[in-house]
Amino acid sequence: MSKTLICSCEDVTAEDIRHAVSRGYSDVESVKRFTGFGTGICQGKGCLSAVAALLCKEKAQKPASLLPFTPRPPLYPTELSVLASMKVDESKPPVGGVPEELAVFPPTLRPEGPLPAKAKVVIIGGGIMGLALAYNLSLRGETDVVVLERGYLCAGASGRNGGGVRMQWGTSANIELAKRSIELMGRFARDMGINVWLRQGGYLFMARTKAVAERLERNVALHNKHGVPTRLLTVDEAREIVPGLSLAGARAASYNPEDGVIFPWPFLWGYANGCRKAGIKVETFTNVTGFETSDGLVRKVKTDRGDIACDTVVLASGAWSPEIAKMVGVKLPNEPHRHEILSTEPLKPFLSPLVSVLDSGLYFSQSMRGEIVGGMGDAKEPAGLNMGSTLRFVSRFSQALLEQMPDLGHVKVLRQWAGCYDVTPDNNPVLGRTPGLENLLQMSGFVGHGFMMAPAVAERMAGWMTTGESDELFTRFNLRRFQEGKLEREDMIIG
């Protein structure tokens, strides 16, 4: 069959690029995500310029708006065994990271039309939280809403995470939210008309120290109380679920077959499409520059495309939330922390669940496309909006992964990248009204698991906002708790 290939690694045709443009995705980063071009073994070496030339010819973009998608190391596929050969001094914090992210996207990428002069609700942040909230508001009849996003859809943590979704948590609140979210994810394609490829292959947690093993055992009991079918595994059972898994040093393992992995990007597109169909404006490449307040209320949100007068403002900017809050004089306890992640060459299916070592935060799973996707937190990571990649991470990760899966040494890493967790002192979110600015609503602080919580949190928040009925979620996780000292810590954080 005659075809014109533009990215032959991923079998993306020139027609696919035109299709993406027709769906509203015309900046290079979005076209890459929508079509998959440049995500294969060669990482765009052969196709990137050709795609840009096509976007230019089709007048989908002006030349000045054409930027290459961020080139991620390694430049050529590199074996895990080679990367693992570097010793890392874990007692010192990581320094550096490449490449530097763009501080500001080129102004030529901004939408040309004006922003509405006023709106009932302005949501700052077009990640999964903001878009899911806007969509849920529309379901309840509120469509006078504007969503502001500084980059393309998927530019922040919502587009950078590993796609894990799980019900195995350490607090009742999170277990219940996750349960509801996964239920909503299961019918997302039906509701939104876009596939998100939820694959419920389970989460397999391992614990190595006595204290962590006891915590895991305690949490399993809590999961069962909430109807989550988590069970403790014997070594043999764990090996049966993941052939080739080393359990040397493992003291306990737990498994919930209903946890799984999803493909993050289409969630954002699905919610954004849903919003737009309802008449909600989703404004990409638009920066918030300040606020106008009076009498304890936010009156206007200022942007680099004009001001919007509004009744309610929702801060849903993830790791950028403290920066934005500062513009209006609010100090959030949140801190951004880089978390690095990588993806390997695609292989035929061999790994069903997401596997995680709770002690180190190592996690890895196999995506629908066949890549091993995984990360591992770094206890020494300093606070800051750093989204660069380090050799330190790929080395640490490769060592940790090969310790669990010794047969994968020849598997090659294709790219590494990073995103920022939005970390709070008790690992729980910041929700509800802001003391002193009653119409500024908080929706941040999800510590790396916002993606999987968003459908349920947004549903509850839209209900709370539109009905005025009280909901304990927005009192429990209110900013006040940090002054009042009523903290309930979530202890199942990984990555």
Add this chain to the structure above:
Amino acid sequence: MRRLPDAAARGKSITLDLEGETVPAVEGEPVACSLIATGESVLARSIKYHRARGPYCFSGACSHCLMRVDGVPNVYTCRTPARAGMKLERQNAYPSAKVDVFEAIDWFFPNGLDHHEMFAGVPVAEQVMAKVARQLAGLGLLPASPAPERMPVQTLRTRVALVGGGAAGLAAARVLASQGVSFLLFEREGFLGGRLAAGAPEPDAPKALDASALPSGSVRTRATVIGLYDDEAGRFLAVVADGPEGLRLLKVYAERFLLTPGGHPPMLPFENNDLPGVYAGRAASLLMRRYGVAPEVAALVGWGPELYALARLMEEHGTKVAAVVDLKGPVPSGAPAGATQGGEPKAHGRNEVSGFSYTNASGKRVKVDCDAVLVAVATSPSFELARQGGAKVEFDEAREVFAVVADADGRTEAKDLYVAGDVTGGRSAAEAAADGKRAAEALVGSLTGGQS
């Protein structure tokens, strides 16, 4: 493709095991080169549509030649030297790459498939599709065995780290050597010279330089730079060096980085541009000049001086040139006879190229028989390391490529980072060499504390 009849023996004759069949090869030659020289043009099936694939770029910049080699999946056979008894398997095909039942997917979706919307929300169908998609996805099976223990990482320090030993890199190395500035040059290939050694010869190109002309120990070949990182000790290149002891990771700290990596052979979008037998122009010249492997009859398509230089190289060595189609034109004076301006190129053939067609200046379709289509266009600058190092990259509308922004002396937005040659946009080898020389001189001038 065939071996040129008068080609001198370039290595020991050996055999490889291709899915149980014994095929001849030349020791040390890229596996993919030996395979196409024996007429094995289909090396794999593509990831989604299961289209036949054979090597295209011979540069590690596509994925057409990936095979399972000695139990390791997704190995670039264009970059793997042949060794006697090597076990080769084609991937992503059932029952075989020559007759693959999943090719039906290609026919079933003539206009492509939108995996975002296909069966979205359709009860049962979406579940079935998810299961089928998971089984069909991925390329290659798990490695058959664990990797060997790797040598511990080696840390090197030098004043100047040079990436790429082509025209620009060698000219720069010569300046650094003559001024007594210590440097390390990393070249991904097993030989120096880049297009000076493997491209279509350009009339005014400088001579390639032998490593022996440079200070001993300053040149590392088969050394692939995988990143320009930084850490508490400063900026460094991460390099994977392939030596007798296996693969070894190097960390190379330097005061200055001079990036002359050239460019990647790009895909040119036209119908059936992925058909086995379609080769990048630079691949064709490499095969001809270094390994004595060439098409019987070739159709050339592209633009710029490389198109005509390649046509001359092919004709000189006995390849019949069936067409030279310049997609931009006009055809310059002195071009080989028969060269013409045209458009809408298309490769023809079932599982490999058997013909080529295009629309000529008067709007007529012209078709020629050939066993190879050679795509000679400017390379796509390899800007990745420069961008990682903080240099600016812009789209050059006229050349249709992303290129690193630098001043005439190769200075970039990053103080310690210089660039020269094709990485700033496609130019001739002579110009690239002049760039390299100038950048090295500017770089030396920026060094503090004298030369050492």
